[in-house]
Amino acid sequence: MKxxxxxxxxxxxxxxxxxxxGCDDGTLMESLKKDKNVDARGIEISKDKVQTCVSKGLxxxxxxxxxxxxxxxNDSFDYVVLGQTLQAFVNPExxxxxxxxxxxxxxxxxxxxxxWKVRLNLLIKGTMPITxxxxxxxxxxxxxxxxxxxDFVKFSKIINFKxxxxxxxxxxxxxxxxxxxxxxxxxxxxLGIFLIEK
Amino acid sequence: xxxxENIKTLVIKKPLKLxxxxxxxxxxxxxxxxxSLNKNKDNAILVFHALTGDQFVTGINPVTxxxxxxxxxxxxxKSIDTNKYFVICANVIGGCMGSFGPSHKNPDTNKIYGTDxxxxxINDMVNAQVNLLDHFEIKKLFSVVGGxxxxxxxxxxxxxxxxxxxxxxxxxxxxxxxxQNIAFNExxxxxxxxxxxxxxxxxxxxxxxxxxxLSVARMAAHITYLSKxxxxxxxxxxxxxxxxxxxxxxxxxxIESYLRYQGSVFVDRFDANSYxxxxxxxxxxDLVKQFDGNLSNAFKKTKAKFFIxxxxxxxxxxxxxxxxxxxxxxxxxxxxxxxxxxxxxxHDSFLLDVPDFLKTLKNFxxxxxxxx
Numbered sequence: 013m014k015x016x017x018x019x020x021x022x023x024x025x026x027x028x029x030x031x032x033x034g035c036d037d038g039t040l041m042e043s044l045k046k047d048k049n050v051d052a053r054g055i056e057i058s059k060d061k062v063q064t065c066v067s068k069g070l071x072x073x074x075x076x077x078x079x080x081x082x083x084x085x086n087d088s089f090d091y092v093v094l095g096q097t098l099q100a101f102v103n104p105e106x107x108x109x110x111x112x113x114x115x116x117x118x119x120x121x122x123x124x125x126x127x128w129k130v131r132l133n134l135l136i137k138g139t140m141p142i143t144x145x146x147x148x149x150x151x152x153x154x155x156x157x158x159x160x161x162x163d164f165v166k167f168s169k170i171i172n173f174k175x176x177x178x179x180x181x182x183x184x185x186x187x188x189x190x191x192x193x194x195x196x197x198x199x200x201x202x203l204g205i206f207l208i209e210k
Numbered sequence: 211x212x213x214x215e216n217i218k219t220l221v222i223k224k225p226l227k228l229x230x231x232x233x234x235x236x237x238x239x240x241x242x243x244x245x246s247l248n249k250n251k252d253n254a255i256l257v258f259h260a261l262t263g264d265q266f267v268t269g270i271n272p273v274t275x276x277x278x279x280x281x282x283x284x285x286x287x288k289s290i291d292t293n294k295y296f297v298i299c300a301n302v303i304g305g306c307m308g309s310f311g312p313s314h315k316n317p318d319t320n321k322i323y324g325t326d327x328x329x330x331x332i333n334d335m336v337n338a339q340v341n342l343l344d345h346f347e348i349k350k351l352f353s354v355v356g357g358x359x360x361x362x363x364x365x366x367x368x369x370x371x372x373x374x375x376x377x378x379x380x381x382x383x384x385x386x387x388x389x390q391n392i393a394f395n396e397x398x399x400x401x402x403x404x405x406x407x408x409x410x411x412x413x414x415x416x417x418x419x420x421x422x423x424l425s426v427a428r429m430a431a432h433i434t435y436l437s438k439x440x441x442x443x444x445x446x447x448x449x450x451x452x453x454x455x456x457x458x459x460x461x462x463x464x465i466e467s468y469l470r471y472q473g474s475v476f477v478d479r480f481d482a483n484s485y486x487x488x489x490x491x492x493x494x495x496d497l498v499k500q501f502d503g504n505l506s507n508a509f510k511k512t513k514a515k516f517f518i519x520x521x522x523x524x525x526x527x528x529x530x531x532x533x534x535x536x537x538x539x540x541x542x543x544x545x546x547x548x549x550x551x552x553x554x555x556x557h558d559s560f561l562l563d564v565p566d567f568l569k570t571l572k573n574f575x576x577x578x579x580x581x582x
Contacts, residue, residue: 029543062549063570069577071515073536073548083537 013043015184019205020093020119021047023177028090031055031115033077034097038065041072053089055080078102081110089115096121096203099155105171112173112210121205124180126160126198145202161189161197161204168208177207216272217265217308218242222341229331229494239338240308241265241300244284245292247346252582254348255290255575256339256375257299258356258363260561261431261488262480264307265299268292273307274479282563289572294579295352302363303338304330304488306481310338313414313481323483325411330487332359332495336366343374350374352579355571357381357560358527359488362495365508365535369497372512377578379571381519381560384531385505385538386496391526394434395489398427402482411483424482425473432472437523437556441465505538516546517574519567521559547574 017040024030026048032041035054038061044050054072056062065072073080077094078101092115094107099122101107111118123145124130133141140150148155159167161180168175178189180201189197189204197204217240225235242265247254257267259279264271268278268285284290284297301309304327312327343351354375356364361383368378384391405423407413413420433441445465449455452462461467501507509516516539520532529550539546551567553559559567 059549059552059566063566063573066517066547066549066570067573067577069573069581071545071547073540073546074550075548083540085541085543088540088543 013039015181015186016095016121016203016205017043019179019181019186020095020121023119023205023207024048024050024091026050029053029088031084031089031092033081033092033094033111035061035065035070035072036095037061038068038070038072040093040095041065041070042068045070077107077110081107081114084114086113087116091115091117091119093119094121096123098122099157099159101157104157104167108171108173108208112208116209117176118208119205120164120208121203122159122161122164123155124161124198124201124204125158126162127202128199131199161201162194164204164206165189165194174209175206176209179205181205219308220342220345222338224341226334226337228328228334230329232328234303234310234328237303237310237338238308238314239300239303239310239341240305241298241342242267243299244268244297245295247296247348251346251348252350252352253294253579254296254298254346254351255353255355256342256351256367257284257290257297258336258339258354258360258367259299259302260356260358260360261492262428262476262485263360264305265301266307267297267299279561282561283568283571289568290355290575291572295575296346298342298346300339300342302330302335302488302491304335304484304491306484311481312411312483312487322412322414324414325483325486327483327487329494330491332362332366332491333370333500335491336363336370339363340367340371340374350376352582353377353379353575355379355381355575356383358383358557359492361527362492362497365497366495368512368514369500369508372509372514375514376582377575378512378514378516379519379574380516380532380535381571382521382524382527382532382557383535384527385508385535386498387493388531392493394431394526395493397430398489399486401426401430402486405482408482411486413482419477420482421477424477424480424485425470427482427485428476428480429469429473432469434526435556435558437525437554439523440554440556443554505535506542509539509544510542512544514545515578516544517578518546518548519560519570520548520550521553521555521557521564521567522550523554524557524559526557 032054041052062074092111130141180197181203219238263279301307361380364380402423405420407418408420448464450467520529536548
């Protein structure tokens, strides 16, 4: 399993209710059920992936986070997980607010656009960066609102949510992000993982 | 109508108070079963049929001698695996395959009921069928499954009997009929009523049949079961056994001939008055209104696991109407899964060979059965 998923599983307490937004093929939901005895639900936009989830016995609805989070009442989940898709939404602010309305806490992971390879790529080639975690060209990428770890931290102050825990993933190593190391983590981490609250 | 042998019938002695106010008792409920009930009696699936279906879900229908209406989905190793599950299906009351309906004789007058038969609702159908659970001494069904009007019965069933099923699978259905749904049904009813042979519903006493009217009703309804794209691909403007237009009103086009055929075979197996009664029941169905405008309340008492399926090209019960049920369930934190299956086959997709649908249904049931 991806290191990212292991970190998320560790962040989630046992026997809680979790909504995985963009649950893909249900890998994370499966391990949440198995390792943490979680009541897991998923939303997934791809029909094929919903069908894969059903074949794994997972409770998933086909839907789109921007339209379908509305149907859930306030605080209906202990955690809402959004893995590497915040940058693909038209309005990330509304999505974060919805996540924190539906869930008591949210876990958001972002591919870090501040990573040195990305920066170097643009600096030297002068074209939009293509890396392992950002494999698409500018014209076919679903990512319309890329941000860096630093941007996300800044964003928390702008739209007023609390970052409870922030972790950096660098070469499969996990480390904490804090104010004093933010510059370095923003340069070297491939992925930022944030546990946030209202 | 064919002679109806080989029909299993349960006589319901318990009085059933209908929504129209009348009470019926000692009435027949025709049913069929497939597979076998296990020792714990926890592998039963109650399948509900749609408007023109009957209890003969799969295998050869002994009356029509044709394949059962859900042969693609039900049978050994199929989506609803009869090696594993005990499948029960009953003909709805108001129907014409052995259950109490308008073609039966009124014991008080010794005349065929016709339109003197009480108006039946989806709620009445479900309340009649729940007696099958007592008959088989089943405390809790593993699942209730049905498409179209069968899906409406599924929703009504779990609302009436919240702890009588582990899983709930409404397919291609709605929580209430739209104006468009009612309009199409009314078209069918008027086609029947305007057939001279219908004689205010007394045709069986007169030894006539409103074949023309019923067949037009079927033709109109059949169009609503298919998609524009599906029709276009299958028929387009192809001509029927001719090279050029005949400049007349014969069936020049294949689609005309196809619809006429569908109409003509339908009248051999279906009773016109039953068609009136069952379409009326569908039109009257409104689970939202039953719960004072809040559909969520219909499901508040159940802990069952729901799985809702719609089809991309179904314009009769479109995805949004199926999704409204999902939304109502999510609003109360119910366990609900949902998928819209891609298919060009329209509303009829649930009856046809649509592999993604059949696979998904099987996966849901089999996985849920393991986790039960």
